[in-house]
Each structure stands twice: as C-alpha cells, then as structure tokens.
Amino acid sequence: MxxxxxxxxxxxxxxxxxxxxxxxxxxxxxxxxxxxxxxxxxxxLPRFREGEFGGKFILSIDQLPEVNAEPANIPSGRFWLVNLDTRAPNELMKKAPDESEEIVGVAAIYKVCTHLGCIYAWTAANNRFECPCHGSKYRLDGRRIESPAPRTLDRFRMEFLDADKNPIPDTLSELVDDFYAPVPIPDNASFISVDTGDRKMGPSPALICSFTNECP
Ligand code: FES
The missing domain is CATH 1.20.5 (Single alpha-helices involved in coiled-coils or other helix-helix interfaces)
Structure with missing residues (x-):
C-alpha cells in the first residue's frame, strides 16, 4: 500500500x-x-592594506635622511627612518664605549616610548630623541641614553626594493639577538619597504649616560 x-x-x-x-x-x-x-x-587575505599602520609601507629612497642626520618622520607609519654610520661619527651618532662593531645602515624605529608608551620626539637642540612624559632619552639609533625607559626603541623589519619594486636579495632586516639590525643601502635601491606588522622589541644594554657618569 x-x-x-x-x-x-x-x-x-x-x-x-x-x-x-x-x-x-x-x-x-x-x-x-x-x-x-x-x-x-x-x-x-592580508589584514592590513599597504600604507596602513599594521601593513607595509613602500617609500622612495629619496625619503631617507642623510647619513647620521636627523631622522625622517613617517607619521602614517608611526616610525622614524634613520640612516646610521658610526664610521663617520658626529654629534648625533657615535659608538658608545661598550660597542665594538660599527653600526651601519638604515633602521625603522617605532615611535612609542618603551617606558609607558608615550609618543616621544626628536629634539634637535639636544641631538637625541626625548620623551616628554618621564624624561627617557634615546640616541639616533634608538639606544637608551637615560632611563626610565627599560630598553632600546623597537624596530620594524624592512628591506630594499629595486626600481620595479622587487625585493633586493640579502637586504631583509637581519635578526641579531632577536632584534633587527640596520640594513646597509645597496647600490640599486630605489624603494624601501617597512613592515609595521613585524616589530621587534629593543634590547636593554647599559645606559649611555652611565659611561659619562651623567645619569640622573
Ligand atoms: S613613557 Fe616615555 S619616559 Fe615614560
């Protein structure tokens, strides 16, 4: 049925x-x-678009400062670009007594103080970064001059690109003790790529002021 x-x-x-x-x-x-x-x-899919904080920033090589000159401010990326060479020391950048290796190349430095997160600034009159909140001071490459900052300023990973915006081999930031070392500028560099989604915390070497007995 x-x-x-x-x-x-x-x-x-x-x-x-x-x-x-x-x-x-x-x-x-x-x-x-x-x-x-x-x-x-x-x-x-990438979470952040190019040119947006958290993503990559592609900048012309022309935006780099001169060697050991005042840093270039990149507000949208929340970083400074610095161009370092301790083989040509000046008032802005020279080796500290405990540094045996030369410091050469470009670094992208995060604009947030490592103490409690204030936005510090470059103080041209004193040739250093200074934080307005509690007085931390940093050298051009981000190393601490004076506390209370507990460590060197953080850095973003970067690499150089050629005229077609292709990565140039061996120019990706190298990790040294889990911190991004400056990258020397290759001859064929036309652009620089900074990845603000890839940040390494700075180390905690001795304060530079401790070598001059000028620490407060
Ligand atoms: S937040 Fe910069 S010194 Fe305290």
Whole structure:
C-alpha cells in the first residue's frame, strides 16, 4: 500500500520524504562548505592594506635622511627612518664605549616610548630623541641614553626594493639577538619597504649616560 503511494507521488512529479531529506542534507553540506571557504579566504587575505599602520609601507629612497642626520618622520607609519654610520661619527651618532662593531645602515624605529608608551620626539637642540612624559632619552639609533625607559626603541623589519619594486636579495632586516639590525643601502635601491606588522622589541644594554657618569 505504502509503495503504491510513493510510486504514485513520483509519477505525479512530487518528491518523496527520503528525497526531501537528501536535499536538506545536501544543502547543509553546501552551506557548511561555503562558510568554511569564506573563513579560509578571510584568514589568508592580508589584514592590513599597504600604507596602513599594521601593513607595509613602500617609500622612495629619496625619503631617507642623510647619513647620521636627523631622522625622517613617517607619521602614517608611526616610525622614524634613520640612516646610521658610526664610521663617520658626529654629534648625533657615535659608538658608545661598550660597542665594538660599527653600526651601519638604515633602521625603522617605532615611535612609542618603551617606558609607558608615550609618543616621544626628536629634539634637535639636544641631538637625541626625548620623551616628554618621564624624561627617557634615546640616541639616533634608538639606544637608551637615560632611563626610565627599560630598553632600546623597537624596530620594524624592512628591506630594499629595486626600481620595479622587487625585493633586493640579502637586504631583509637581519635578526641579531632577536632584534633587527640596520640594513646597509645597496647600490640599486630605489624603494624601501617597512613592515609595521613585524616589530621587534629593543634590547636593554647599559645606559649611555652611565659611561659619562651623567645619569640622573
Ligand atoms: S613613557 Fe616615555 S619616559 Fe615614560
């Protein structure tokens, strides 16, 4: 009797209860797959666009400061660009007595003080970065001159690009003791790429003022 009813339903163009459950099951699987794909795409896409803090900044090499000159301010990226060379020391940049290696190259320095997070500034009159909140002072490369800052200023990873904006080999920031070392400028550099999503905390060497007995 039941079989007769099902075949009658099929003949009349309707769907059986079993077919209906199959359709519901298939639709559920398709919906789940669509949601999973959407999540996967969202996860794989970069979270920050180029030129947005948290993402990469591509800057012309012309925006770099001269060697051992005042830092270049990049407000949208919340960093300073510095161009260092202790082989040509001056009032802004010279080695401290405990530094044996030359410091040469470009670094991108985060603009937030390592003490309690205030925004410090370059103070041209004193040739150093100074924090207005509690008086921390930093050398041009970000090393602490005076506390209460607990460590050197943080740095972002960077690399140089050629005229077609292709990465130049061996110019990606190198990690030295888990901190980004300055990158020497290659001859064919046209652009510099700074990744503000990749920051390393500065180390905590001795205060520079401790060598001059001028620490407060
Ligand atoms: S936040 Fe900069 S010295 Fe305290």
């Amino acid at each position: 039941a079989n007769a009813a099902v075949s009658a339903e099929a003949k009349s163009g309707g769907i059986s209860r079993r077919e209906f459950l199959y359709y519901i099951w298939g639709a559920s699987i398709a919906l789940y797959a669509a949601q999973f794909s959407g999540l996967l795409i969202w996860f794989l």
